[in-house]
Amino acid sequence: MGQPMHKLCWEQSIQVDHIICLECGQPLQLLSHRHLTRHSLTPTTYKRKYHIPQTQSLSSRSLRLRRQQLAICCRTSA
Numbered sequence: 001m002g003q004p005m006h007k008l009c010w011e012q013s014i015q016v017d018h019i020i021c022l023e024c025g026q027p028l029q030l031l032s033h034r035h036l037t038r039h040s041l042t043p044t045t046y047k048r049k050y051h052i053p054q055t056q057s058l059s060s061r062s063l064r065l066r067r068q069q070l071a072i073c074c075r076t077s078a
Contacts, residue, residue: 010052016061022050031058 004024014018018027022047023039047054057064 010050010056014056014061018060019058022046029060029063 008020008022010022013022015027018029019031020027021031021035021039023036023041027037028035031046033043034078036043039046041049042055043058046058048057051056059067071072
């Protein structure tokens with residue numbers, strides 16, 4: 001892959017419609033386990049490496065919001 005994206009802090013990497021992988025710079029909706037294994041990382045080791053809180057989601061803000069809305073919708077219909 002490319003050079004690590006050290007110029008970008010993790011807060012800036014999480015955008016509205018994408019999250020930028022700090023390893024390769026690729027914009028994605030979700031930093032999946034599959035993508036991170038290409039860099040020999042797990043979500044936990046990626047978060048440790050870039051000092052990201054373990055509670056922080058590795059997805060774009062819009063995807064996170066859609067999932068929250070779906071969870072609320074499913075809860076109210078049950």
